[in-house]
Amino acid sequence: MKADLEASLPAGQGEYAIRCRDVCRSYGNLKVLSNLNLTVPQGHIYGLLGPSGCGKTTLLKCMVGTLKISRGNITVLGKPPAFPGHDVPGRMVGYMPQELALYNEFTISDTLTFFGRIHGLTSKERKKNSLVRNLSGGQRRRVSLGAALLQNPELLILDEPTVGVDPVLRAKIWQHLVEIVKTGKVSVIITTHYIEEARQANVVGLMRNGCLLAEGPPEAVMKQHSTLEQAFLQLCQTSDQVDSKQGSSPQAGPLENSQSFESGRDESRPILRDGSGAADEVPKYSADWKVRARHVVPKWRNISALMIKTMVRMKRMPGSLCFQFLLPVIQVSLICLCVGGDPKGIEVAVVNNETSPSAYSQSLLSFLDNSSVHQVPLSHTDAFEGIYNGEYWGVIGFGQNFTSYLTKRMMQRQVSREVVDGGSVHVWLDMTSKMHFFSFDFNLLVIVNVITFYLAVGLTALSFVIERKEGLLDRCWVAGVSPLETMLAHLFSQLFVISVQILLLLLFILLVFKIPNEGSLVLVIIIIVLQGITGISFGLVISAAIDDEQNANQAALGVFYPNLIISGIIWPVECIPYPLRYISLALPQTYASEALRCIMYRGWGLSRMMVWRGFAVTLGWNTFFLILATVILKLRT
């Protein structure tokens, strides 16, 4: 039986498309792949079968290089995946992930064009104008498969391509796979839950608990059984029996299972290939510095493909795009209209103990702005009672001899304290009311900065979260897009959105609300755009680090309030206690807001420290956030 297999499975290097030796991979404490050995011969279809959760998808992700293995080695088309200069991930491999991994707002044509652009294809695809979101499940799978086949890859890695597909289409997919491997140049590894369909594969691998129970041509695996399914069940039972014999060891995990199974096998079992890779020498691969440098330098082709993708998606959601453009303008307009203006029609009690119509107190009261203050003449007792009852915002009081005392203050060089007091206007404010807010120097420009920053955070914080969840990020990785390219593409496309937002915002605050600008408009625009970039890059950090939409939203919101309070936006930095003040000065918005104020109100330029400091700190934060986001994204793939 082993001889049969060895005749059909090439052993030498170069004759296999994929070779895994002693591969281990864990998620935290969960060991998913245990010393797994697998060989996909060149020009063959390999059907990887196994129950749900046995680690098939994990293994495929390790093969395409989106997951790192913790031990062992994998060789795909001659080199380890993600090796510098190797086109896996890249053109050589077509990957269809388990998730559909399609952009819903794309047409079929857009989808093929997008992946075609990444692979540098110039041929014009046929126009398919149906939106992916309007297709049936089976149709979407076909598009997804089409995207994997697009660049005629040498290796096709298909994770359950036939799920939810009708039997006719399933048969067609298999027929196509059989057709493309005939040339001997294309190899396929395919996972499926429909065990019997794998009879059309040249080789099958039966996987369980992270190890391969058997590997070989389907006929050999089924030798003593009428179906593959029965063979698989038999293998599982035998494996369980060996496990229970070994069960005395409390730590017996998949690794031990695999070894004990191998060592205890007899010839009647369909263990068709000795998986031990210990004797195999691990080949050494090297790449010169030029290849390594080319591998690291971002490719404009990929960046532009991703940017066009984002623009097309935006175009397909015009309502959401308009809302994004107009949101800052709406917010700033509301702020201009509702915040920072003079109070209107507030009730103030007036206690005037002078009765004569020609008294100075009367003429003074007549000068008060009656649209802001509505004067209510009252007695001393009623006025203070009214204040306690919350009816009035304050009391203005004049003594009985206000006119004569004021005249004395004007005429005489020295007067008694009684004269000063009697010749003064007494004002009592209700400090429990909102009145004291009017004393705080509200600064619209700083708010513009905050809005630009946080809208940018909000725009980007979910960018990768959703793409990662839908498998799109993985698909792009496998097509050869690097984390840095993804990061730059997001940065550039969001920059377009925030540029429109900032343009509209400035038009409104300068032309409609006529906020004065004493300084250079160019500097104003640059600092606001730089703040927007800080927001985008911070959003990218959140997006790269967090997997779930809700947590990403919480993180963006969680940073909003502390930053608003500590950055001196609500209350001056000078009033913040010392340890916090140092933090405040290091934050991305503190010095930038100060710089914006100095440019617009004082007309200062870059030669002033308070201005260039704002630019320098913002640029520093931008660089830091972008590097951090790229590193996180790289570490997590």
Ligand SMILES: Nc1ncnc2c1ncn2[C@@H]1O[C@H](COP(=O)(O)OP(=O)(O)OP(=O)(O)O)[C@@H](O)[C@H]1O
């Ligand atoms: N990102 C992850 N974090 C933690 N555990 C994970 C993660 N991805 C997968 N797992 C776990 O690893 C195990 C193997 O998952 P995997 O998706 O590889 O199985 P599978 O054989 O492809 O299953 P199915 O046939 O249902 O797709 C499962 O127990 C799963 O819960």
